[in-house]
Amino acid sequence: MEIPKNGYDVAVIGTGMGGSACGALLAKAGLRTLILEKNERIGGSCSYYEKDGFKIDIGTHMFTRGNRGPFGEVQKRLGIPNRIQFKQTHDLALMTGGGYTITLPKEAYRYPAFYLELYRELKIPLKDFYSVTKLFYDLVMMPDSEIEKWNERPVDEFVAKYVGGNLRLLGYLGGLLGLFFVIPFWDASAGEAIWCYKRMFGERTLSYPRGGAHRIPSVFCEAAEGLGADLRTGSKVTRIRVENGQVQGVEVDGGQFFPARAVVSTTSLRDSVFHLVGEEHFPEAYREKVRKLKKSIIAFQVKIALDQKIFEPGAIFGARIRDKNFDPTQVTMEEVKQGYQEIMEGKIPMVTMIYGPVPSNFDPSLAPPGKQLITACTAGPTTDVELQEPAEKWMDEMVEALDELIPGLKKHIMWVDRFDTKFIANWIGKEFGPAISTAQTIDQVGKKRPSIRTPIRGLYFAGDCAGGRGVGTELATQSGIECSEIVASDIAHGLIG
Ligand SMILES: Cc1cc2nc3c(=O)[nH]c(=O)nc-3n(C[C@H](O)[C@H](O)[C@H](O)COP(=O)(O)OP(=O)(O)OC[C@H]3O[C@@H](n4cnc5c(N)ncnc54)[C@H](O)[C@@H]3O)c2cc1C
Known part of the structure; x- marks a missing residue:
């Protein structure tokens, strides 16, 4: 791959929802675009791996708006409407445990x-x-x-x-x-x-894409390359070079430098400011704001391969209470808060909450014929919190909970892959591995959401750290759309060096 003579117009860091959407739209705007991904495979949280004929999401995902939301908007703008097909199941989800059983229908x-x-x-x-x-x-x-x-x-x-x-x-x-x-x-x-x-x-768009979660960033990245963008996987950005308040380009592991007039970073704001750019380039007031940003928590995950289909709905939302004397119908807010506090302190809470999409129910090709794939997670602390109980125990507890919620599960298990919180933190590369790096707390949404523009000319933030609105993946994609508009406009108006 040859670097263009005058460098790139834009270098995008990351190929999650935010980076892949933004990169494709920048290429569509006619800008010389470079997209850099530290992992060998694109997709960030929505990447995947394969095992024994199963195709398995790295994260644990469902999508609330299908093609009606920002995913559809990106495809429309790229001239490939509805290339991604979102699927629904007859029963979208079963909410069960803690004394309740409710089925969420499709129709x-x-x-x-x-x-x-x-x-x-x-x-x-x-x-x-x-x-x-x-x-x-x-x-x-x-x-x-x-x-x-x-x-x-x-x-x-x-x-x-x-x-x-x-x-x-x-x-x-x-x-x-x-x-x-x-x-x-x-x-x-x-x-x-x-x-x-x-x-x-x-x-009524809660759904899951045919081909798996990664189908979304894959379609965006393929479109970006088709429009002339350069995509490099296995390329970790180690520095965003800034001189005299203007971005110069990015350096990757191994020292290679890619000149670019603008850089879009989709890792967390803390990583971008304190690790990739260097805090000395930002005014103190901005640094202070970034220091104080709140992140979400994260999750332990299990991927369960079953030798046959034993569960019909598209997902399970469940709760398992370990203390059988505890009456969930009498729960107080204090007890709910205590459960959350336990997670924050690295302790396994008394109630294990499960969020478990079943990808093969939406798209049977994600499992070998007749088999079933369940992905599930439970809330856990980010990696800056020391676990009071070993990670394995958190994930064992999740399997126990699923076995209670889906009777007979254990009898049909072929294998269970377990992903602890350190794994996902390393994979997405965001400090301490939060599910959403700028959490949607009351002081971090709407007008108070961190801006895509930064105090540095040519530096922009996108993904779940800045701009956008909506649920995780859609928030990040919406932010990618907004960022592509801002960058294209700033370049067109000569605001970038
Ligand atoms: C367990 C779990 C469950 C979730 N469930 C849902 C759900 O059901 N629905 C939903 O909508 N959202 C869900 N989310 C949230 C959602 O996945 C994220 O908010 C969203 O995907 C973030 O997209 P992003 O583009 O901001 O970042 P990411 O997907 O995290 O992508 C960032 C990319 O940047 C790359 N990168 C980082 N640093 C560098 C560097 N220095 N150089 C090069 N590349 C770099 C990473 O490798 C990664 O590929 C979940 C998240 C998790 C972890």
């Missing part, structure tokens, strides 16, 4: 029955019937201008408005609404949660 006509089941399972008292119904109504119908007003207020405040002092409902519905953000729901932005649920429920 709209099954929704009234779904709500009835939900109300019955949650034992919603007659006096709360109207207000809980109003909550679900508002979740889907609230105008976006109204949603904005909830940006800087937490999910628990939003839910409490409807369920008042019913702490059991507050815990359950708050947990459900905050789920997307991998932070406690009392820290998560209600505006962000309502915005995401409104679209997911309104458009």
Whole structure:
């Protein structure tokens, strides 16, 4: 690969959702684009590996908006609409454990029955019937201008408005609404949660792509290369070179330098500022802001190969309570908070929460004929927290929980691959390995979200660290779209050296 005579217009660091979307759109804008990925395989969190005929996601993913959201928008802009096919299953998910069993259906006509089941399972008292119904109504119908007003207020405040002092409902519905953000729901932005649920429920687009999660960044990267971008895997950027307040290009492991007028970094803000650029290039006020940014927590993961299909829905959302004397219907907010605190302290919580998409139910080609692939995760602390119990124990607990939630599971297990939090941190390269590097807390969304532009000319941030809105992968893709527009416009207006 030859470096263009006058260097690149833009170098993009990372091929996750943010980097791959941004890189492809920059190439589409006619810019000489270089995309650099430290791993041998593209995709970041949405990358994959193969084993015994199974194709397995590195992360644990479902996608809330299919082609209706930013994935569709990127493909449209690239002139390849709907190249990615999003699939749904008859029952999208089973929510089970802790005394509840609720099935989330695919079709709209099954929704009234779904709500009835939900109300019955949650034992919603007659006096709360109207207000809980109003909550679900508002979740889907609230105008976006109204949603904005909830940006800087937490999910628990939003839910409490409807369920008042019913702490059991507050815990359950708050947990459900905050789920997307991998932070406690009392820290998560209600505006962000309502915005995401409104679209997911309104458009009924919860789904999974044919070919696996990596199909999305793969389509973006293929398009980028087709449009003339250079893509280099196995190329870890070690420095973003800055001189006199202007980006000069990037250096990769081994010392090679790639000149570029602009650099888009999709690792975390802390990595970009403190490790790749060097803090001396930023004003103190900016450094201080980056230092104080909050990240989400992360997850332990298991990938389970089964010798036959034993589970029908597209995903399992479950809970297993280890102390069988504990009554989940009497849970208090204090106990919910304590559970989260235990995770933050590196202890296995009393309740193991499971999020488990089943990729082969959406696309049977992801497993050998007749077999099934379950991917599952449970919340764990980022790697700056010392674990009080060995990582293996966290993952054993997850298998036990799944065996309780899916009876007979263990009998059909061919193998279990276990990914601890250090693995995912190394894979994505973001300091301490958070699921979302700039968490969607009340002070980090909307107008308060870190900006894609930076104090350095030619330096931009994209992915889940800056800009965008929505759930993880869609947040990162939306940010990639916004970033490509900003960079193309700055170059067109001669704002970059
Ligand atoms: C276990 C888990 C479950 C999740 N579940 C969901 C879900 O169900 N739905 C959802 O929408 N989101 C989910 N998310 C969140 C989602 O995966 C991320 O928010 C999103 O994919 C981040 O995209 P990104 O482009 O910002 O970064 P990443 O996907 O992390 O990509 C960053 C890329 O940059 C590369 N890189 C980093 N540093 C360098 C360097 N110095 N040089 C070169 N390359 C570098 C990395 O190798 C990586 O490929 C989950 C995340 C995890 C970990």
